[in-house]
Amino acid sequence: MSDTIRVHIGTDEDMGRRFIDAWKRAERGEDVNETNLTFRNLEALLAALTPKRLHLLRYVRHHQVATIKALAADLHRDYKNVHRDVEELTKLGLLARTAERVVAPYAEVDARFVL
Secondary structure, three states: OOOEEEEEEOOHHHHHHHHHHHHHHHHOOOOOOOEEEEEOOHHHHHHHOOHHHHHHHHHHHHOOEOOHHHHHHHHOOOHHHHHHHHHHHHHOOOOEEOOOOEEOOOOEEEEOOOO
């Protein structure tokens, strides 16, 4: 797995083009070790990656976090809100949960959008 996730704003067609491009590169024997996450629009991206969620991601990336309860205490935030944020970030693939801990598998989130 790459240490970077690329965040895009785009359509299903944009995602399809990236998939086809990766497929063709793999067929040529090129390394295709990339992860992409696409949002429909800037508003959806900003709703998903709020400042508090980005802070949570940074914290988890640099600290060992055993439970959501411990994470909420470390961040001085309400457990319910932290739990909701962890669930959403896990659905997006930006966090991973195991029986022992919560981890942020990516060191870098590369987000770009065209005006």
